[in-house]
Amino acid sequence: MWSAPLTIYQYVLLVYFSGLNLLYALFCCVGLRALVIVFAREFSQGSLRDLLERDVYKPVSILVPAYDEEVSIVGSVRSLLALQFPEFEVIVVSDGSTDQTMGRLIEAFALTEQPWASRQDLPTAAVRRTFRSLTHPNLVVVDKENGGKADALNAGLNLARYPLFAAVDADSMLDAEAILRATRLFVEDETLVAVGGTIRPLNGAVVQDGRVTELAMPKRWLERFQILEYARAFFTGRAGWSHFKSLLIISGAFGLFRRTAVLEAGGFLVGTVSEDMELVVRLHKHFLRKGQPYNIRFTPDPICWTEVPTDLKTLRRQRNRWHRGLCETLWTHRDMLFNPRYGRLGMVAVPYFWFFEALSPLVEVSGYVIVVVGSLTGFVSPRFAVLFVLLAVLYGMLLSQLAAGVETFLSTRYPRMRDRIVLLVAAFIEFVGYRQFLVFERTLATFQVPFKKGQWGKMRRQGATAAAASVDGHEPVGDPTGEPKTPAPVCPGQNRPTR
Amino acid sequence: MWRRYGDAIYTLVTFAVFGFETLALGALSISFLLGSTTGIASTPVEGVLLATLTSTASALALLGFFLLGYHFTSSLRDRWHAEQLDVWTERWIGLALEDTPADEIADSPTPRRLPRAAVDAVLSLLEVVKGEEGDRLKAVLARHGVDRLLLRHLRSGHLTARLDAIESLGKARLPQAFDALLSLLEHPKPVVRRMAVRAAAGTLATMTPEPGPEGPGGRFIQALKGASVQSGVAQESLLLLETRAGAVLRDLLAEPDLGDRLRWVVLETIGRLGLADMTEQVAAFTVHHDPELRAAAFRALHRLAAVPEGAQASLLDSLEHEVDFVRVQASHAAAFLPAELALPALEPRLGDDSWWVRRAAAASMARLGDDGVATVKRAAEIHPDQAARDMAVQILLEAGVLDPAAARLVKGVA
Numbered sequence: 001m002w003s004a005p006l007t008i009y010q011y012v013l014l015v016y017f018s019g020l021n022l023l024y025a026l027f028c029c030v031g032l033r034a035l036v037i038v039f040a041r042e043f044s045q046g047s048l049r050d051l052l053e054r055d056v057y058k059p060v061s062i063l064v065p066a067y068d069e070e071v072s073i074v075g076s077v078r079s080l081l082a083l084q085f086p087e088f089e090v091i092v093v094s095d096g097s098t099d100q101t102m103g104r105l106i107e108a109f110a111l112t113e114q115p116w117a118s119r120q121d122l123p124t125a126a127v128r129r130t131f132r133s134l135t136h137p138n139l140v141v142v143d144k145e146n147g148g149k150a151d152a153l154n155a156g157l158n159l160a161r162y163p164l165f166a167a168v169d170a171d172s173m174l175d176a177e178a179i180l181r182a183t184r185l186f187v188e189d190e191t192l193v194a195v196g197g198t199i200r201p202l203n204g205a206v207v208q209d210g211r212v213t214e215l216a217m218p219k220r221w222l223e224r225f226q227i228l229e230y231a232r233a234f235f236t237g238r239a240g241w242s243h244f245k246s247l248l249i250i251s252g253a254f255g256l257f258r259r260t261a262v263l264e265a266g267g268f269l270v271g272t273v274s275e276d277m278e279l280v281v282r283l284h285k286h287f288l289r290k291g292q293p294y295n296i297r298f299t300p301d302p303i304c305w306t307e308v309p310t311d312l313k314t315l316r317r318q319r320n321r322w323h324r325g326l327c328e329t330l331w332t333h334r335d336m337l338f339n340p341r342y343g344r345l346g347m348v349a350v351p352y353f354w355f356f357e358a359l360s361p362l363v364e365v366s367g368y369v370i371v372v373v374g375s376l377t378g379f380v381s382p383r384f385a386v387l388f389v390l391l392a393v394l395y396g397m398l399l400s401q402l403a404a405g406v407e408t409f410l411s412t413r414y415p416r417m418r419d420r421i422v423l424l425v426a427a428f429i430e431f432v433g434y435r436q437f438l439v440f441e442r443t444l445a446t447f448q449v450p451f452k453k454g455q456w457g458k459m460r461r462q463g464a465t466a467a468a469a470s471v472d473g474h475e476p477v478g479d480p481t482g483e484p485k486t487p488a489p490v491c492p493g494q495n496r497p498t499r
Numbered sequence: 500m501w502r503r504y505g506d507a508i509y510t511l512v513t514f515a516v517f518g519f520e521t522l523a524l525g526a527l528s529i530s531f532l533l534g535s536t537t538g539i540a541s542t543p544v545e546g547v548l549l550a551t552l553t554s555t556a557s558a559l560a561l562l563g564f565f566l567l568g569y570h571f572t573s574s575l576r577d578r579w580h581a582e583q584l585d586v587w588t589e590r591w592i593g594l595a596l597e598d599t600p601a602d603e604i605a606d607s608p609t610p611r612r613l614p615r616a617a618v619d620a621v622l623s624l625l626e627v628v629k630g631e632e633g634d635r636l637k638a639v640l641a642r643h644g645v646d647r648l649l650l651r652h653l654r655s656g657h658l659t660a661r662l663d664a665i666e667s668l669g670k671a672r673l674p675q676a677f678d679a680l681l682s683l684l685e686h687p688k689p690v691v692r693r694m695a696v697r698a699a700a701g702t703l704a705t706m707t708p709e710p711g712p713e714g715p716g717g718r719f720i721q722a723l724k725g726a727s728v729q730s731g732v733a734q735e736s737l738l739l740l741e742t743r744a745g746a747v748l749r750d751l752l753a754e755p756d757l758g759d760r761l762r763w764v765v766l767e768t769i770g771r772l773g774l775a776d777m778t779e780q781v782a783a784f785t786v787h788h789d790p791e792l793r794a795a796a797f798r799a800l801h802r803l804a805a806v807p808e809g810a811q812a813s814l815l816d817s818l819e820h821e822v823d824f825v826r827v828q829a830s831h832a833a834a835f836l837p838a839e840l841a842l843p844a845l846e847p848r849l850g851d852d853s854w855w856v857r858r859a860a861a862a863s864m865a866r867l868g869d870d871g872v873a874t875v876k877r878a879a880e881i882h883p884d885q886a887a888r889d890m891a892v893q894i895l896l897e898a899g900v901l902d903p904a905a906a907r908l909v910k911g912v913a
Contacts, residue, residue, distance in 0.1 A: 018524045018527065025517035028513060028667055032510045055771050070617060115906050117886070119854040187729075192585070301500055301501075339632050387552055391552045392561055394555040395520075398559050401559065401566065406561065408570050409502045409506050415546060417567070417571060424563055431650075468628075
């Protein structure tokens, strides 16, 4: 009686597998050609220098939402203030921090409280105090009631003076030229409303004066697997979607937006754990409804470094939150699914995210169940099952290698041959346990969506950006022996490495 | 940021690998469907699965070896290239500083193909070295046929070769490449157009001026008018004209059929370059019916730090304009009106609905000498509108007229 439905489901799984992998392959090829080759040539050092010398750049407000970030906030702000860009302001918004975040900032940057004539473009929780730095005139710090990350970003937006703003996580570090490279795109494209950059794991890196000077492979496999995941997500997936003008995610860790466009769309949505993806989807929707030309892009070059979880518990929480965020956003904008009004977004990108991202853990788990149960009951030939699982693993490795391969073309790459071999090996062993662990967590998250709406969860932090801030430098970040000084609840960004 | 060698081969390898994999997966899917009659785990289906598995493993091995090989060779190459670059840079600097005329260098015998590091070194130097020294370095390129090679690559069907050639020509600024670069402004790929217009502008900046539409400036104007490039790119190219910019901008504004978008770009560029002798031409746009152009004219005047007498009335009118960004730019430019004219017109703007207008008005008033500062101070204390008072305090703080403690006190009083 179960034979017919099971057979049909098997076919569905196989077609799903083939379809998904073909899409990944397409994104890999397109992403490589369209972005890396062109980008590497167009955005030469000379063109960036011209941008600065000819004064064509657009000034930027950098918004840094922070909640209980005493470990990393000073280092993070220092690294931002050291950016190579002629005109920018840094607006740190302490979102009702309960630790020493404000104290550390006041002390490190000689903050002085002063009244502020801010706009009220977006409603936010009450602002308690506003500070300006006596040592860095372009640093503004806002102390406000807790309202969540999106609310903090909205408060920052109310103060932002410049036409572009960057949303940067307090636990992240930007490459010195990241803003410069990202703003160049706005000069070249008037219809551009948002740009997402590449996020790379900071763990294992050597930092000097708030800058990554050398990469080294972290010692834990958990962190190595995440290096591959980030490479897969950014160098192939997002590059591909961007080429097809259907990019739905810009990481909260680093994205650059046109202020007026975001205000027009209503700012960041409060009460979601996926305010970054939600905003991008809403921007698409807003401009498509208006029939106004617009563009949302990913670029491989402006690079943001972030500390990735070093323990399973934190990783589990993070991935649970990311998956819930994805589901929340898709549900909020469910009217876009197969809606021709939204063009390729409604007909391709949103369905892809529903079926190949949101529902993928369920499909994968059911696949494992069928393989195991089918093999035990004789419904599936064990030899066939083993061959098929092996094919899936090899294909996954192929994609990982391809993505990690893009990294070899970057000037800041893992320099040692040993690291490259480790990445090759990591691509294989991530399929033995690690992947299943994440699939299980994402499956769990799928069922938790209605019950844990807007819940961030706690995250353990090694304080990588704090180390990065050390002026004498040369500190390996995320050393496995280093425990965080304060295990702090934070509102970290959505460095979601989903495709 | 990126290594520029091997990426095209890597892309080709990727295309080949995934092209093959697509065929394999396609065959697998079809055999699965056909297998529904004989059973999915039947021998033929399993055979296809095994073949797919083998092809995937081979592709993985190929990719792995390529990456390891690339990593190894690129590390060696980077080191060697850096060393060679130093050696050649030193040699070229020596040549640039010699007394040998450029013509003699270009005509001297024994041409041979230069190594990559030598070309990179001379191109890097050409970005910063100009005048006679620059000419001598350009002559080196001509002597070794690098210019002809780059021009050949400019027509290449390969995008990477073409983009590399445009970038190199942009650095070299060779007059013989000017028209070839201009012809690329009609290229279907936006990235080629963008890079070409920048390279052409940089080249024009070093060419001998020739008046008239047949001169290089005239040819550049015609190409720019017909090119489909974004305003930002057009503006950047005009800024790259350096000392030639004034003449080109003047000619552009005189073009009868110039579109509003390019007019806007010209006004912006005049302001950014601070071309004070074009103030009158800019002022003519302060009465333009298009708010974008009118605002651009005020922004340019603000950057030029001058409002001609003829534009004063239109500026005062524009402070009341219905479009907020016109009021903002007019308020900024009002800082360069006589204080007795500007202050009475700006003060009401402190109560404007737009935060940006309030800010621009207060900032301009604070720049209008002691009277202006006094007016802002008064507004901070007694202006009936809370938003106006807040903005006045903010501007006084930013101007350093008030310290934070005094500002809090003023706010308390207000």
